Amino acid sequence: MTLSSSATADHIYATGLRNQWHPVVPSHFVAPGGMRKVTALGEQWLLFRRSDGALSMLADRCPHRGAPLSLGKHLGDRVACWYHGVEVEPDGTVSSVPGLPGCSLEGKKLVTSLPVREVAGAILAYFGDEEHPEPAELTPPEPLTDPDVDAFLCYAEWNSPWRYAVENLLDPMHGAFLHHDSHTMFDGDTTAKFRIRETARGYFFEKTDQRGVNFDWVELCRTGVDWVDLSIPYPPSAGPGGPFGIVGMVCPVDERRSGVFFWRYRRVEDWQRASWRFLYRTLIEQRHWDVLEQDRVMLEAMPADADQRENLYQHDLGVVRLRRLYRAEAETQSTAGA
Amino acid sequence: MTDTWPYLDVHQSRTHEPTPYEYKLAATLEEVYTREGHELADVVRGLNARQVHASDGSPWTEESFRAEMNRLGA
Numbered sequence: 001m002t003l004s005s006s007a008t009a010d011h012i013y014a015t016g017l018r019n020q021w022h023p024v025v026p027s028h029f030v031a032p033g034g035m036r037k038v039t040a041l042g043e044q045w046l047l048f049r050r051s052d053g054a055l056s057m058l059a060d061r062c063p064h065r066g067a068p069l070s071l072g073k074h075l076g077d078r079v080a081c082w083y084h085g086v087e088v089e090p091d092g093t094v095s096s097v098p099g100l101p102g103c104s105l106e107g108k109k110l111v112t113s114l115p116v117r118e119v120a121g122a123i124l125a126y127f128g129d130e131e132h133p134e135p136a137e138l139t140p141p142e143p144l145t146d147p148d149v150d151a152f153l154c155y156a157e158w159n160s161p162w163r164y165a166v167e168n169l170l171d172p173m174h175g176a177f178l179h180h181d182s183h184t185m186f187d188g189d190t191t192a193k194f195r196i197r198e199t200a201r202g203y204f205f206e207k208t209d210q211r212g213v214n215f216d217w218v219e220l221c222r223t224g225v226d227w228v229d230l231s232i233p234y235p236p237s238a239g240p241g242g243p244f245g246i247v248g249m250v251c252p253v254d255e256r257r258s259g260v261f262f263w264r265y266r267r268v269e270d271w272q273r274a275s276w277r278f279l280y281r282t283l284i285e286q287r288h289w290d291v292l293e294q295d296r297v298m299l300e301a302m303p304a305d306a307d308q309r310e311n312l313y314q315h316d317l318g319v320v321r322l323r324r325l326y327r328a329e330a331e332t333q334s335t336a337g338a
Numbered sequence: 339m340t341d342t343w344p345y346l347d348v349h350q351s352r353t354h355e356p357t358p359y360e361y362k363l364a365a366t367l368e369e370v371y372t373r374e375g376h377e378l379a380d381v382v383r384g385l386n387a388r389q390v391h392a393s394d395g396s397p398w399t400e401e402s403f404r405a406e407m408n409r410l411g412a
Contacts (some may be wrong), residue, residue: 153349157344196341237368241377257343271378271404274411275367281349282356282364283410291346 005129011336015042017251018129021225037070042254056090063110120144138224151265160299162252170318175215187216205318241268366390
């Protein structure tokens with residue numbers, strides 16, 4: 001059964017919160033007229049795109065015998081299971097059972113179909129449980145919808161639990177150490193005091209004594225999808241336009257893997273915008289990637305019980321807050337059907 | 339249908355491998371931004387002073403630099 005509301009809190013905590021939107025993969029992973037198998041929230045899914053661009057997301061499971069639809073054939077407006085030819089429409093309705101025309105499966109909506117939206121080059125899907133099939137309101141991150149902001153998406157797949165990837169973003173202090181040898185985070189004090197500042201959509205976790213030098217603050221935003229916003233200064237070599245920002249999202253793939261989405265954005269226009277885009281493609285993207293690899297190497301090397309045997313200090317308030325939030329929601333969601 | 343894990347691709351923004359001209363222009367531009375500043379006039383002067391010219395060999399003007407950036411950064 002897909003995204004059951006009887007899942008345990010531990011399972012939800014490990015595989016991703018329900019009843020909200022999550023990023024899945026970049027839009028270009030599913031070409032017009034194509035399909036792609038993906039794993040998200042510990043379940044198997046099929047992304048299916050018609051030639052006119054319309055996208056749908058189905059449970060990767062034929063309603064007949066459970067064969068993966070992703071092994072089937074793209075019929076333009078439907079997918080046909082390879083095993084017995086059962087045809088399924090983008091909304092999950094069985095349109096035809098070729099082996100037994102008139103079979104009672106026909107016309108029934110037997111395959112879970114998730115609401116999808118595409119935001120700034122990424123596919124987002126709403127993962128409701130049985131009790132909450134209607135999508136939650138989604139407000140995309142404003143840096144990705146503001147016409148005065150220019151952004152490049154970087155997507156990567158990590159062998160790390162989704163929550164470690166989010167916690168890493170709610171831990172700005174790692175910038176001064178893990179990323180000390182980088183083009184953007186070499187500067188700033190290696191000691192700091194932090195505070196949490198509540199907002200209507202989440203909270204800031206920020207240094208009280210330094211701003212605009214390193215990775216000094218982060219805002220967790222919960223706007224139907226969970227994302228973080230942060231800002232990092234560029235060296236003068238990046239040209240005019242000030243710091244670059246990052247909108248970060250994480251796809252909980254399964255208990256051990258995650259897909260990370262980082263939009264590097266900058267508020268620039270005219271020739272300054274063009275100059276940044278040119279430098280980004282030619283030289284800066286590689287350096288950003290090298291920084292991201294430092295995160296991946298560290299997170300993938302973390303032991304499985306890392307969060308069970310910790311000794312936290314003041315810098316970890318942002319992480320503690322995040323865990324409380326997510327744990328409480330996992331508990332609530334696990335009893336939603338009780 | 340490709341379904342390989344993990345996807346780890348350094349370059350996701352490029353439409354092509356930069357040409358030697360583009361690499362040289364980018365590297366010089368970074369040096370000019372660092373040493374001369376961020377004003378358009380300073381940037382054009384800095385590139386010309388380093389003899390790093392447009393692809394047709396002519397010295398940069400503000401107009402030609404702006405047009406080339408718009409082409410390369412589209």
